[in-house]
Amino acid sequence: MSTTAADVHLDPAALDALVSDFHGELIRPADPAFDARRKVWNGAIDRRPALIARCTGVADIRAALAFARRTGLTVAVRGGGHSFPGHSTCDGGLLVDLGLLKGVRVDPVRRTVRAQAGVLLGELDRETQAFGLATPSGIVTHTGVAGLTLGGGIGWLMRKYGLSVDNLLSVDLVTAEGELVTADEEANTELFWGVRGGGGNFGIVTEFEFRLHPVGPILPAGPVIWPMESAVDLLHFYRDWITAVPDELTTAVIQRWLPPLPTIPAEHHGRPVVMVLACYAGPIEDGERVLAPLKAFAPPLLDLCAPRPYLALQSMFDASYPHGRWYHMRSCDVDELSDEVIDIAVERGRAINAPWSSYPIFQLGGAVARVAPEATAFGGRSSGHTFNFVGSTVGAEGFPEQRDWARQSWQRLAPHQSGVYVNFLSDEGEDRIRSAYGAAAFDRLKALKRHYDPANLFHLNQNISPA
Template sequence: MSATAVDVRALTELARDFRGDLVQPGDPAYDDLRRVWNGSIDRRPGLIARCTGVADVRSALTYARRTGGPVAARGGGHSFPGHSTCDHGLLLDLALLKGIRVDPVRRTARAQAGVLLGELDRETQAFGLATPAGIVTHTGLAGLTLGGGIGWLMRKYGLTIDNLLSVDVLTAEGEFLTASEDANAELFWGIRGGGGNFGVVTEFEFRLHPVGPIVYAGPIVWPMEQSPDLLRFYRDWIADIPDELTTAVIHRRLPAAPGIPAELQGRPVVMVMAIYCGAIEDGERVLAPLKAFAPSLLDLCIARPFVEQQAILDPSFLRGRWYYMQSCDVAELSDEVIDIAVERALAIDSPYTTNPIFQLGGAISRVPSANTAFGSRNSGHTFNFVGVTEGPEGFDAQRQWAQASRQALEPHQSGVYVNFLNDDGQQRIRSAYGATTYDRLQALKRQYDPANLFHLNQNIPPN
């Protein structure tokens, strides 16, 4: 029997008990549903299975095993290298799994795999609660969590995975498992940082913390030519700041966005984005030295709703633009690292390209490295070099800028965050975890996905 005939029979059996939509090439909704956030990714799945629940996911996995094609799982579709889609195979679309249930007494939340960060914040902030999760509201909760989860609350409350209490997961064989510290503990260890290598997580349970609803947060902006002095001042200033404050230094050209005067739009700048998750008056006091560093072009660090701060970078990461990112961690902002950072920032020539440098430490570094599969607990900063264009024109130049920027920092690299990897090869995946963690993850892969069905990710092959 031909492969095509087998596929037809498998599809007929799948359709018999699948409650969601099965979308194929040629269907009216296909072209819209196949597209992901990163416009530079243009792939054409053989079938898009829009799952409505666990039973649909299980049926779709049965189909995938039978047909033997690649499987891509998509929550928010925010993967920079496009791992949330595929050519010819099965796209497991989880976007319809939107359930969120907040328990304000226990301070926990359960959220399904199609939830976006802004959707979770909206529900938890109704009770003045939050869990650390990302910097762009239309990011998918699932992919962000499985890789670790850095965000604006991380220095106070840790990574997203440090607040993960349990998951429901379907393995490659369709077995439904709950993983937590008390059940399938080794799988739970690996899921917290190991990405989608071990199964499809359909639901997450998180610990919540009192946050907001008003926080002291926002950007303070200076001309980019002040970057060398600012970065040296910033390095000394952050040595004594409390965990309640998380910051990022961002080099870019100011966008045309609400709140930015027309005369400043397009100007090369350096800014410090800050959020203080504590009393407003304490935030004002802690940030006062930074605000006094030098007269700023723009000071938007004010008391504002937490949900507003969570969305503040959304206009810089619009769906459909072309994105390419390189990233690495460094231990500290040494003079050499600062000089490289400034040199690479001055080479930015796209109005959309950006270079965030996230401050780590605090609660992240106090979790023992062996507790989760996250590999960069002891790094001081994460550098992102994000080349962005409206479309294909000029994209190669931005990609080259990002690659050259990361390579310039390579002698100072202390690690890399797996969610910020591109298709960089096995050596960089190994370096994201370190040898001991990688070997442990590989053993887990052999146990739960020996055929490597789930390989469209930062893959850990079983052998």
């Protein structure tokens, strides 16, 4: 039985000490703002913390953690609040909310950017694109920079420039004991290894420093869409075509029903389709030449792959994954799109029976695969593709059926799985977390956890237990 906010009596002396040393907002269940502030992106998660601490800086974070240590409250940490399984909130505990930490500072000469822990991807991209620069990040603008980066960070630039963690230069982190440390290639190097893929297990990162690259501002990107009946032939063509494409091109195959978006003609709304969504991180004319065979595969239902602003590409999925919708995700990596994997992929696409459930197959390789496996904690660099089955509904109605579709789809791929991207994990147990990293890296992460968080204060995550 879970503990709710109503069950928790906060120690008055500890609370008074926190109030006197806190400059942000402290929100209790009786406060008018509580219901709005407790919500996270996934509408299927409905939890009620005993206290929400909206921090304005490192001093507030340290005060909040001191309060948690004194009271024994469970600690949840929220950056963007996009955790699929709801790790960015809790019942009856302390929610450390970093959403007020919005600082972004671009150095266009050094081509670096510093971003605080409450920054969202769209906010980061807006600042860096003002100088024609970008760092690899995710595919939905309201995702938090912090959670995405700490788990690895896959997105449209990864085959050219690597993952988010491959472009991370340093972090500032508050430990479980309240110490502020910097980790980079010269200081606290083992911690720096661990935060590049190991999630929020070792402390609260308050600021990230990233390397930037020239990107756009206009590049060839977007989906080419065919009826779902074309999926078998398309996937066989796609498997052969991507063997010769350059690193500048990153793609994903997506099966779904076409959503009712302004860019989609009304007569196609709700139609089952298969699409290849592409991003070419290079000159437009080169990208058009590389993409020509895909466009010539067969007459498409819609061809929306064209020169567009990088910012428009980054926001393309926003309407498909809005706040408040109910989501359940199951994911795995595969080494290759074998005939058997293609057959399963087509079958699971045809099994979609709701307007918001979908799944992408992300193309990996390129710069992702060229980083030595032991260089960062991120696992899966040798995988060829990441499958991500997302069962989704507007609300509770029909959600169990879509959750079952995601689970069954993942189970069908079980014989072909080669690992999993940790940011796409649900609550699936330690064996699945270990499979995300591999045995050697997982043991190394456990040792790091024992050093920085032996009491497992930060356990609401894909937890690496110190035990």
